[in-house]
Amino acid sequence: MTPEEFRRYGKQVVDWVAGYLSTIEDRPVRSPVAPGEVRDRLPAHPPERGEPVEDLLGDLDRVIMPGITHWQHPDFFAYFPANASGPAILGDLLSSGLGVQGMVWATSPACTELETVVVDWLAELLGLPAEFRTDGTGGGVIQDSASSAALVALLAALHRASGGKIRDHGVADTYRMYVSTETHSSLQRAGRIAGLGGGNVRAVPVDPVTFAMDVGELRRMIAGDVAAGAVPALVCATIGTTSTTAIDPVAEIGALCREAGVWLHVDAAYAGSAAVCPELRWINDGVAEYADSYATNPHKWLLTNFDCGVLWVRDRRPMIDALSILPEYLRNTATESGEVIDYRDWQVPLGRRFRALKLWSVIRWYGAEGLRAHIRTCVELAARFARLIDADDGFELHPGHPFGLVCFRPRWPSSVPDPNAETLAVMERLNASGELFLSHTKANGHVLLRLAVGSPATRAEHVEAAYRRIAAACQERR
């Protein structure tokens, strides 16, 4: 494809995307297709001869779009949001258009240096501690996800806990990590990937009301493991759990970690973005004093399309020691000068997209005040929805909704044999309608519905309509 062809088709695709964004509300939120339906409509074999872009866009409309669940739809309330925005798409387009691979500084210096600048900017916007800035011993790095961020943090923690021994000798059966029963499954998965095995990932119980980690129990578990000769390597505290946005007591956990010499990773994958607002910055209490690493995903709630997660560390040395290998074909004078950052040593893969461009583009287009306005709108809309639920006798509101997520459950008559099944059936019916999309979780044995406000397109009318639809669907089944 020549540059002139790209110019022509590129504008067609931009028109297509703009058209999609401006009519997204006319589509069912959740795709109605059955398993295999999209696949069956695509040819079983690749084309022998090239085809025009028009055919591709035709099939996009005809075959692919019916199979899309619209994450940017104003009535998408499931999971956590995966924000996209115009400037993020433009930044990503620039990244694709430049086609540079920033595995080391030398392979495109601006790819590394812009990343350093924007992750430092973001640390400032979020009020993260100065130790996480790149000009000290720490620094930030863009990852594909909080899962990968957690894995990298764990590898650094294991490296530190073993005095560097695991680099050559492996983890053996010595190390333990600690999460709560509410921690995201990616931490359990990181423990498995790193060779600890699920059995060495201890799940600390939570408070039955706040769902925050029980620090007394954590203390007992660590002491027990140490007495048994094991080495506690990492504790993960969560700010805003995936299930209900519960907040672990970071300061208390951190004090215990400091005392026991354990790495504290703070997973704020979703909720961390809220700290752009000064009035919400309390969520990070304890981070400045105690966190060894901290992760949040601008691709969740900060208008930057997937993938863009950021990991910060207080001390980058154990991470780099754990992950660095320097084969001859990657040697270069800049690396050897020690004056540059090679982010390949801060992540699992070697290669890297120029993802800093989209975060840069988002921060510049919106500015700090625009980012704050986005978070505040979502928090207000969630509060509005929570008030409606709270005022309705037909629902029980799960306590605590400081962010964009509201958890709640319908009250069913005592004659209903399986209230959880009833709640799930209502959710399935609502989701199948295409009018909105919710997800669920379980807490204290109850299935809760989760309504997460996050799309920049969502307005008061959408959450009010969501409330009316949910209430009506429950009423029908009572």
Add this chain to the structure above:
Amino acid sequence: MTPEEFRRYGKQVVDWVAGYLSTIEDRPVRSPVAPGEVRDRLPAHPPERGEPVEDLLGDLDRVIMPGITHWQHPDFFAYFPANASGPAILGDLLSSGLGVQGMVWATSPACTELETVVVDWLAELLGLPAEFRTDGTGGGVIQDSASSAALVALLAALHRASGGKIRDHGVADTYRMYVSTETHSSLQRAGRIAGLGGGNVRAVPVDPVTFAMDVGELRRMIAGDVAAGAVPALVCATIGTTSTTAIDPVAEIGALCREAGVWLHVDAAYAGSAAVCPELRWINDGVAEYADSYATNPHKWLLTNFDCGVLWVRDRRPMIDALSILPEYLRNTATESGEVIDYRDWQVPLGRRFRALKLWSVIRWYGAEGLRAHIRTCVELAARFARLIDADDGFELHPGHPFGLVCFRPRWPSSVPDPNAETLAVMERLNASGELFLSHTKANGHVLLRLAVGSPATRAEHVEAAYRRIAAACQERR
């Protein structure tokens, strides 16, 4: 940013990218900036108020572009290529514009099903075995890189080797993996990440001429480890090593793996794309019979911009068993039906971009014949360059260049005290000129220069000019 604003700015950015692609040759290939130069030109603090897109594009030209090393430049010959192309950029733009997150089938069915179709297409284009197709027990999945593919393969291999034990109990000090001394460092790194420790990653010696793995030595190492009570879990055979594109004897290694019950991972990250050409399909001899997993990166040599690596497995069960966890908030009826694929269980992160769109777009735009033409052009240009080097007494050609990479070294007079330093100095001078960009490696103690032809913009005149520039630079120092 409203859809109408996006339409306007999107076209501006498309024009910018088209302009960049059509003038790329006017720029120095390697960025001339010193460490910190880009960073120093960017504001230390994020903007409080949003800024117009024009300012962003202005800074892109003024600050970022001088710091770019141009991977798509026709005179970029370093490392391996990281191909981009018009249709890939368009596919990526559609992915950003749709902003869906395909972690499970249910979160956007088309994201999963198109991926299944295109990785099956690619398996067919490359002549990979039917067992790697998704309609059997195996399947393919897009990964960010071959590093992550190797890690996933290793986790599946460890799972199988331990009879599922490591999932709960960790790797302990039991397992071994085998690479050659020429295998990519990402394999060593995968061993470390998975908790084996570098000491349990055995490096098998290679033939001093072909640089292919010594299978006799591999056999002795495996036997020795088994006799010592260890469990061999994985052997990695490479088709086209990063250093010199050496090819390991896959069939022989595979027969040994079969006999010993060891997982065979084939890393064809760069060279695998060559198998779209029937006359090059011999490189995969032994794969159909023996490979448990196989990885190649369309983002290297198949016109699909980073990141797009594909991993195929013969049996997906151990991989899914190793990596799957199902928390309540991800449960859904489609997953429970068993009728769908959830690719989150096939990778390290949980979240996923819709990367299949760009591979789809590339395969459809070029068709099989267009992809073959691209590979053939690169192979021919490399052969042309190799002939020039071979005919020149001033150089020694490294034997074997079946793909786009040619390795060679200048001959220095015997009076030169450190020929390797001299070769590196020539390379540095050439790269600093901005006229072309080479990288290097080391083989049998000699520094070799690496010229990798891969950009679709590279023509005969570029490799001929490269030869003349290199010859002249060497002549000057003799």
